[in-house]
Amino acid sequence: MSGSNYFPREEYEARWKRVWDAMRAKGYDHLLVWSRGAGSYDRLGNGLWLTNFANNGTGQDWADDVQMGAWTFSAVLFRDGRAPELHSAQPPQETEYARTVCGELIVHEPSLITGLPEYFRKHGIEGRVAVVGDDVLPGLYDRRLRSLTPQIEWVTDEWFLLEPQRVKSAREQEAFRTAGDITTHALAAGMDALIAGETSAEAAARTAMEIMRRGGGFSRIDMHHGAHAERFLLGDMLYGYDTSAPKKGDMVRGWIQGPIFQGYWLDPGRTAVCGGRPTREQRHILEGATEVCKAIIKAIRPGVTPRQLGVIGEKAAQRYAGDGIDLNLGIFGHQMGTFYGPHIIPAGDPGALEDVKEKQGTSANEIMFKEYEKIDEPYEPGMLIAVEAFIKHPGVGMSGLEDHVLVTRDGCEQITNTPYYL
Amino acid sequence: MYWSPGTAASRSPIRPIIFEHGAIGGLRDREMQTNRRQFIARSAIGGFGLVAAPLLPAESARAGASPLPAAERQIIASIARYYRLSPEDGVQGEDFSWVQIDLGATRPIDAIRLRPPETSCSTGYWSSIHFCIDCSDDQGFGEIRPITNWRAEHSAAPVNFLAYFPQNAVHARYVRLSASASPPYNGAILPSGFGTIEILSKGAAISAAMRRWETNHRRG
Numbered sequence: 001m002s003g004s005n006y007f008p009r010e011e012y013e014a015r016w017k018r019v020w021d022a023m024r025a026k027g028y029d030h031l032l033v034w035s036r037g038a039g040s041y042d043r044l045g046n047g048l049w050l051t052n053f054a055n056n057g058t059g060q061d062w063a064d065d066v067q068m069g070a071w072t073f074s075a076v077l078f079r080d081g082r083a084p085e086l087h088s089a090q091p092p093q094e095t096e097y098a099r100t101v102c103g104e105l106i107v108h109e110p111s112l113i114t115g116l117p118e119y120f121r122k123h124g125i126e127g128r129v130a131v132v133g134d135d136v137l138p139g140l141y142d143r144r145l146r147s148l149t150p151q152i153e154w155v156t157d158e159w160f161l162l163e164p165q166r167v168k169s170a171r172e173q174e175a176f177r178t179a180g181d182i183t184t185h186a187l188a189a190g191m192d193a194l195i196a197g198e199t200s201a202e203a204a205a206r207t208a209m210e211i212m213r214r215g216g217g218f219s220r221i222d223m224h225h226g227a228h229a230e231r232f233l234l235g236d237m238l239y240g241y242d243t244s245a246p247k248k249g250d251m252v253r254g255w256i257q258g259p260i261f262q263g264y265w266l267d268p269g270r271t272a273v274c275g276g277r278p279t280r281e282q283r284h285i286l287e288g289a290t291e292v293c294k295a296i297i298k299a300i301r302p303g304v305t306p307r308q309l310g311v312i313g314e315k316a317a318q319r320y321a322g323d324g325i326d327l328n329l330g331i332f333g334h335q336m337g338t339f340y341g342p343h344i345i346p347a348g349d350p351g352a353l354e355d356v357k358e359k360q361g362t363s364a365n366e367i368m369f370k371e372y373e374k375i376d377e378p379y380e381p382g383m384l385i386a387v388e389a390f391i392k393h394p395g396v397g398m399s400g401l402e403d404h405v406l407v408t409r410d411g412c413e414q415i416t417n418t419p420y421y422l
Numbered sequence: 423m424y425w426s427p428g429t430a431a432s433r434s435p436i437r438p439i440i441f442e443h444g445a446i447g448g449l450r451d452r453e454m455q456t457n458r459r460q461f462i463a464r465s466a467i468g469g470f471g472l473v474a475a476p477l478l479p480a481e482s483a484r485a486g487a488s489p490l491p492a493a494e495r496q497i498i499a500s501i502a503r504y505y506r507l508s509p510e511d512g513v514q515g516e517d518f519s520w521v522q523i524d525l526g527a528t529r530p531i532d533a534i535r536l537r538p539p540e541t542s543c544s545t546g547y548w549s550s551i552h553f554c555i556d557c558s559d560d561q562g563f564g565e566i567r568p569i570t571n572w573r574a575e576h577s578a579a580p581v582n583f584l585a586y587f588p589q590n591a592v593h594a595r596y597v598r599l600s601a602s603a604s605p606p607y608n609g610a611i612l613p614s615g616f617g618t619i620e621i622l623s624k625g626a627a628i629s630a631a632m633r634r635w636e637t638n639h640r641r642g
Contacts, residue, residue, distance in 0.1 A: 067500065086509075092507070092512075097507060097509050097512070098509060098510070098512070099509075100509045101509070102509055104506045104507070104508065104509075104515065105506065105507040105508070105509050106504050106505070106506050106507075107504060107505055107506075107507060108502075108503070108504045109502065109503045109504070110500075110502060111502060114502060115502060115503075115504045117562070118502070118504070118518070118520055118600075119504055119518075121563070122518060122602075147561075147562055148562045149562070150560075150562055150564040151564065
């Protein structure tokens with residue numbers, strides 16, 4: 001068991017500074033960031049990014065409506081410009097607290113939910129408190145917390161940390177390279193299995209082995225084939241794989257999702273044909289998804305905007321349009337960090353942002369305006385971008401592909417390099 | 423089983439009233455008919471104004487009030503705590519405990535007595551501890567009325583303590599006792615310091631038993 005941290009303390013101090021800068025910019029005096037345990041990965045990445053703390057609970061223990069134990073949750077509190085406090089109800093004897101990086105650790109017994117209000121009161125914390133993780137803390141606990149903190153005005157700002165996390169440090173980039181290398185090998189192993197006609201479960205197992213033997217982790221591995229893979233983006237709804245095997249000529253698809261290395265999230269994917277001999281129609285959509293991604297990746301460099309990339313991707317996709325072919329133009333990518341970054345590469349030019357905003361609530365195919373907020377913001381070196389494309393041809397299959405790149409000074413560096421299966 | 427003052431087998435100077443702790447969530451208050459003279463006599467403390475002073479040991483003749491009547495209701499209150507740790511060296515900083523008692527309705531509070539648990543004697547800790555008693559009609563203590571605060575300089579547990587109010591009784595539904603220790607104190611405060619809190623209210627002594635939850639542990 002390694003006793004040393006991957007990142008040195010100064011890495012975290014630099015992150016805290018970025019958080020304080022962002023707090024000042026938004027006028028926040030206090031910020032509370034919720035995370036849940038490593039077993040569930042519910043926004044675990046935020047707590048990990050800030051303090052290197054991961055609650056070791058499964059996150060699947062029963063709700064505690066008596067003492068409000070909520071022990072698999074933790075919260076990072078920024079206040080008064082000091083090093084952040086990590087609040088946890090995990091017992092010290094179960095915790096490698098020496099590996100956490102924070103100003104102080106505050107252990108609550110028995111409840112973080114009832115303890116925090118007492119702590120706030122005792123330390124004079126009142127007024128506006130920005131909170132990240134409202135989508136993590138269950139209503140049971142949140143209602144109690146709010147009822148016990150009448151002096152607090154909770155300000156939900158779920159995307160607050162995206163800005164401090166946007167540009168990756170040199171050490172983070174190295175972690176992402178490692179994560180990319182892990183998934184490159186793992187996804188290739190899974191795809192080789194599917195192409196060879198092994199079961200989805202076997203393909204997932206080979207993928208998992210490659211991730212785990214390299215010290216990585218994942219939340220989900222999707223391996224599927226045939227009609228299911230044409231209809232559904234991902235594999236078996238429960239596990240992502242089953243014990244069925246593809247037949248020769250079936251389209252097969254593999255996807256990895258999760259905190260691959262040091263909590264950094266990647267989600268690469270590939271499509272191929274079992275037996276390795278695609279038909280002309282199959283090759284058409286395989287090439288289509290590949291060429292869209294290649295065109296976008298080729299254009300990624302500092303200064304380019306997601307909107308521009310969306311136009312490039314759409315133009316590449318149109319070359320593969322045809323009767324019955326669904327170019328499936330959802331998005332062409334998104335930012336990445338300790339989980340999916342919501343700022344997207346649009347599939348094409350969505351028009352004026354005001355028009356996008358007005359579309360909210362006006363149709364069944366509603367657009368989440370906030371995803372588009374940054375489409376005119378130029379990329380900078382150090383950003384991690386996921387590029388993806390899907391093309392569907394009913395009766396033939398669905399081709400999907402996703403890769404990840406780091407923006408560099410003069411272009412980009414592709415960190416996931418699983419082969420294309422054309 | 424209930425304590426009878428002066429039990430010879432007692433090793434603790436003041437023995438507590440022991441309640442069954444099994445009735446989680448079911449409040450069975452224990453009201454003991456007494457008057458303030460008796461209530462105070464058991465502490466051998468008198469005087470005017472708000473008083474916070476140590477009680478005498480149970481063996482003292484002046485502390486030997488007659489056994490209390492049988493329980494009618496019992497309140498069980500849970501102790502909570504937080505403490506600060508330095509992640510680098512594990513050195514403990516602030517240690518803060520509190521317990522909140524729900525009297526079920528707004529009631530007059532004439533005096534409050536703290537009693538230690540039977541089995542725990544917090545000797546050996548030599549750190550000053552700051553104790554406060556507050557009350558409120560608001561469960562969230564958004565509005566706080568301080569009753570008293572004091573420092574115990576040389577003991578982790580104020581094993582005998584009485585606060586009473588001869589002029590005007592405080593009226594409140596919720597009573598909260600809190601204690602904070604200064605570093606380098608390294609141990610639980612209230613959990614080892616109290617077994618019961620008795621509240622004298624309009625001639626009735628209401629006892630609240632202290633319960634400490636198990637430390638959080640893995641359940642799944």
